[in-house]
């Protein structure tokens with residue numbers, strides 16, 4: 321299936337915190353979706369596939385508002401923040417198999433002005449696969465929110481491999497630096513040093529305030545079709561070379577994993593590289609789902625950019641910054657651009673591969689890698705080329 | 707749900723199915739986990755069948771209650787209102803001698819004194835008439 325499907329349109333709303341978007345979650349998704357459809361040079365009636373983000377979107381409602389009167393394929397991949405990148409692969413398979421011609425992957429929410437995930441996740445047992453386990457076995461002991469879940473793994477990594485706070489800080493600083501080159505980023509114009517990072521208050525030790533992603537309002541969307549159909553469309557296509565997704569074991573319970581660093585991406589990455597026919601050294605930039613800093617470090621290891629345990633030294637010395645060996649999250653990521661449910665990582669990869677990333681353009685970017693991370697460590701990855 | 711007559715304001719497990727059994731044993735002062743009758747594997751959280759060998763036959767086997775600290779986080783800013791008064795506190799993963807891990811808390815130790823590998827043993831904290839929570843205290847190695 322290599323190179324048989326591609327991304328042909330991207331759309332985004334503005335990203336903001338105060339005073340909020342002033343729009344509904346649905347309206348944000350529709351605005352981003354309409355933008356992606358228009359950018360692709362398509363009409364809403366030609367969109368016959370929609371893959372909404374888990375829990376925040378319904379295909380029927382999106383289609384009825386947009387005018388997608390020929391909808392055939394509607395599916396949601398329930399992997400939390402890993403869903404959009406997992407959907408890329410599923411959309412590619414759908415268009416290649418003829419289940420749909422043009423698949424829209426939309427997302428968006430009022431992550432700032434609406435209910436905050438860090439508060440709602442503990443009371444909504446349906447929002448994560450391990451919801452009832454969390455309610456019965458985590459919540460009574462005060463483990464109530466994502467930074468607390470994942471910091472358990474971060475501490476263990478520090479213990480086993482000597483990973484240090486300054487190395488997590490190097491990730492936060494790199495994302496913030498990139499946001500200074502991205503006018504869309506919520507943290508544009510607000511630079512941060514490693515000292516600022518180290519001085520930020522602890523939230524869930526070893527996670528400080530600046531280890532955590534932003535909570536923002538906004539939406540984003542992409543459109544996928546076949547390489548053949550893409551020839552008639554206005555933008556140069558971004559080809560999906562290979563994609564894969566995977567789950568940790570068990571996926572619904574975070575403490576009883578024989579190997580706690582074996583996450584979904586551990587399974588997915590080798591499959592994606594094999595499908596794409598490339599290796600980690602062929603990747604020009606990476607958009608790594610950065611809900612928290614350590615998750616970036618861990619995913620860099622599990623993708624195979626470095627060995628497990630070497631992520632700490634790997635992220636130091638500017639290696640993951642623009643101009644470095646492997647620029648990571650060139651838009652600023654969830655940490656410093658906005659939290660658009662991971663779709664922003666895909667739209668930025670498309671901009672880089674089209675050569676439209678302006679002041680943050682990676683020179684001669686030919687191949688990029690995008691990941692998603694969700695729930696208790698579900699993983700997805702896509703390898704894209706221009 | 708919490709007993710309206712109790713002052714206990716933190717979240718409680720839903721007492722249903724195997725989870726009700728687990729916490730009922732805790733109320734009796736016994737830490738028990740499911741153990742496969744066929745391959746002997748211990749498991750937590752409760753499952754319907756043995757993921758190691760596929761057997762549906764199991765019992766609530768009593769744990770020694772002894773284990774060690776596997777990892778933890780220190781919550782310094784509560785993200786749930788019921789824990790606002792409790793900060794700093796440290797949700798801690800305990801690895802029991804039987805091999806299963808349990809998210810809990812070490813009650814006789816401030817977060818900054820925790821160490822990976824620290825030996826601990828179970829104690830039970832009565833939350834409501836129906837629910838006791840398995841927690842841990844330090845033991846000398």
Ligand SMILES: [Zn+2]
Pocket residue numbers: 742743744745746747756757758759760761
């Ligand atoms: Zn068994």
